[in-house]
Amino acid sequence: ETGVTQSPTHLIKTRGQQVTLRCSSQSGHNTVSWYQQALGQGPQFIFQYYREEENGRGNFPPRFSGLQFPNYSSELNVNALELDDSALYLCASSPTGGRLDTQYFGPGTRLTVL
Amino acid sequence: SQKIEQNSEALNIQEGKTATLTCNYTNYSPAYLQWYRQDPGRGPVFLLLIRENEKEKRKERLKVTFDTTLKQSLFHITASQPADSATYLCALANQAGTALIFGKGTTLSVSS
Numbered sequence: 001e002t003g004v005t006q007s008p009t010h011l012i013k014t015r016g017q018q019v020t021l022r023c024s025s026q027s028g029h030n031t032v033s034w035y036q037q038a039l040g041q042g043p044q045f046i047f048q049y050y051r052e053e054e055n056g057r058g059n060f061p062p063r064f065s066g067l068q069f070p071n072y073s074s075e076l077n078v079n080a081l082e083l084d085d086s087a088l089y090l091c092a093s094s095p096t097g098g099r100l101d102t103q104y105f106g107p108g109t110r111l112t113v114l
Numbered sequence: 115s116q117k118i119e120q121n122s123e124a125l126n127i128q129e130g131k132t133a134t135l136t137c138n139y140t141n142y143s144p145a146y147l148q149w150y151r152q153d154p155g156r157g158p159v160f161l162l163l164i165r166e167n168e169k170e171k172r173k174e175r176l177k178v179t180f181d182t183t184l185k186q187s188l189f190h191i192t193a194s195q196p197a198d199s200a201t202y203l204c205a206l207a208n209q210a211g212t213a214l215i216f217g218k219g220t221t222l223s224v225s226s
Binding site for chain 2: 004033035040041042043044045048055056057058090092096098099100101102103104105106107108
């Protein structure tokens with residue numbers, strides 16, 4: 001059974017650019033959530049997707065958007081990058097139909113904004 | 115505003131002792147609370163989930179308690195080992211289970 005995978009592993013962008021991060025959920029998991037983790041902080045919930053729709057959102061501006069595909073994989077898009085967007089972006093999947101019970105996290109994508 | 119606090123950033127204990135980590139929250143009525151372990155440079159790993167109507171949950175050397183009156187959860191690791199050294203995160207779910215708030219984490223160091 002393949003776990004949650006994320007790509008790319010690392011990414012460097014400049015302020016104002018746009019970025020797309022990708023996540024493949026664990027087999028059979030229908031819910032995907034995204035988190036931003038700054039250094040020394042806990043993960044901050046961005047949003048979750050279930051049935052290809054956003055099903056819950058944290059306190060992040062609209063320039064953070066996402067997609068979920070029929071195979072349950074997901075993308076996180078961030079527009080107009082700011083320096084404070086530099087962080088580890090984590091994706092997690094769960095089999096619990098839109099509820100964030102047991103979650104299985106990927107290794108993350110390290111984004112650096114210069 | 116909703117707030118979740120893990121009472122210490124770092125905890126150092128000796129091998130064989132019991133580690134106790136605390137998670138307090140305010141302005142929140144979570145449906146359940148979860149504990150995760152995170153090693154440096156890696157994603158969190160799920161450990162335990164305890165629901166609002168449960169007082170205690172156990173899994174091997176791990177025990178979690180949940181007191182909704184005190185708005186507090188305690189996480190215990192008994193007979194701690196150096197391999198237990200990591201950052202431990204607590205997370206609260208809203209009533210619908212559709213959003214999570216994580217604490218900053220407590221970094222546990224177990225020395226032999």
